Amino acid sequence: MNLLSSLRRRRLTTAGVLTLIALVVFTACQISYSFNGSNIDYSKVRTVSIDKFPIRCAYVWAPMESMFYNSLSDEYANKTKLQVLKRNGDLQLAGEITEYSQLNKAISSDGYAAQTQLKMTVNVRFVNNTKHSDDFEKSFTATAEYDSSQQLNAVQEELVQQMIDDLVDQIFNATVANW
Numbered sequence: 462m463n464l465l466s467s468l469r470r471r472r473l474t475t476a477g478v479l480t481l482i483a484l485v486v487f488t489a490c491q492i493s494y495s496f497n498g499s500n501i502d503y504s505k506v507r508t509v510s511i512d513k514f515p516i517r518c519a520y521v522w523a524p525m526e527s528m529f530y531n532s533l534s535d536e537y538a539n540k541t542k543l544q545v546l547k548r549n550g551d552l553q554l555a556g557e558i559t560e561y562s563q564l565n566k567a568i569s570s571d572g573y574a575a576q577t578q579l580k581m582t583v584n585v586r587f588v589n590n591t592k593h594s595d596d597f598e599k600s601f602t603a604t605a606e607y608d609s610s611q612q613l614n615a616v617q618e619e620l621v622q623q624m625i626d627d628l629v630d631q632i633f634n635a636t637v638a639n640w
Contacts, residue, residue: 500637500638501541501542501543501637502591503542505551505591505592506543506551506552506589506591507543507544507551508543508544508545508546508549508550508551508552509537509541509543509544509545509546509550509551509552509553509554510545510546510547510548510549510550510552510553510554511530511533511534511537511545511547511550511554511555512548512553512554512555512556513526513530514526514529514530514533514555514556514557514558514583515557515558516557516558516561517557517558517559518558518559518560518561518562520561520562520563521561522561522617522621524618524621525558525561525581525621525625526558528621528622528625529558529583529625529628529629532622532625532626532629533554533629533632536629536630536632536633537633537637540633541637550590551589551590551591552587552588552589552590552636552637553586553587553588553590554585554586554587554632554636555585555586556583556584556585556586557583557584558581558582558583559582559583559584559600560580560581560582560602561579561580561581561582562579562580563577563578563579563580563613564577564578564580565577565578565609566578566606575608575609576606576607576608576609577606577607577608577609577613578604578605578606579604579605579606579607579617579620579621579624580602580603580604580624581602581603581604581621581624581625581628582600582601582602583600583601583602583628583632584598584599584600585597585598585599585600585601585632585635586598587599587635587636589636595636597635599635601628601631601632601635602628603623603624603625603627603628603631604624605620605621605623605624607620
């Protein structure tokens with residue numbers, strides 16, 4: 462009988478210890494989920510200002526500037542609760558398009574280019590006025606390839622939009638996703 466009561470007491474003690482550990486773990490750990498890909502403290506950050514990104518490279522396709530600005534603004538408007546401003550936001554994005562180039566990627570057996578790669582690079586200056594340790598200046602690059610038998614004019618808008626989408630994702634993740 463002594464052995465049985467000793468086991469019951471030990472089981473209660475073990476169960477109590479396990480319960481206490483579980484309570485400590487669940488109350489000490491905080492898990493934050495965000496389904497839009499952002500990690501923003503909306504009590505501190507309410508606005509984002511996005512400047513135009515002028516084209517500062519030798520090879521220019523004029524619609525790129527407005528396509529990039531619109532896509533970047535739409536990303537913050539659609540994926541966050543931040544109000545997009547023209548200036549003086551809690552978060553500030555500025556920069557320029559520093560490269561737009563094409564490169565022959567593959568050569569066919571007849572010696573002509575078979576595949577061409579477009580490359581777009583954007584320099585971004587990011588300022589977080591609520592937490593300046595997050596500030597940075599960084600370049601982001603995206604590429605897209607097309608068959609050289611096609612004229613660039615025929616595929617340029619689609620390829621530039623693909624590169625812009627990639628760049629916008631990179632910039633969004635670097636500024637507010639905090640992976």
